[in-house]
Amino acid sequence: MSQFAQSPTPSLSPSPSLEFLNGVSTSLQIALNDLFHHEERLDSMLVNPAKYEELAVQRLEGNLSAWQSILAGMADQVRLAQDDLELLDTDLRQTLNSFTTARKHLQGA
DSSP: OOSSOOOOOOOOOOOHHHHHHHHHHHHHHHHHHHHHHHHHHHHHHHHSHHHHHHHHHHHHHHHHHHHHHHHHHHHHHHHHHHHHHHHHHHHHHHHHHHHHHHHHHHHHO
16 A cells, blocks of 8 residues: 555645636627627618618607706796796795884883
């Protein structure tokens, strides 16, 4: 029997360098797939550019219409808030006038 017992072969785990390279490879493959997909879309747009221009204009018009609606709603809210503030200002002036009158009356008595 040998003086040194042979231990079972340890399971080899991937080295950090190998893991890094595998990650880089995967990332590159994903980026290349995205690039090819984007190029295919561009190629299809070049075949019929008028269709895509029309769609872009329609989308822009839709966005502008939505913004106009949002701004109109905000303008209505501002008008209502301003009306409320004017009512509060009127009430405050009346209350201050009442206090001034009451103070003058009390000082004169």
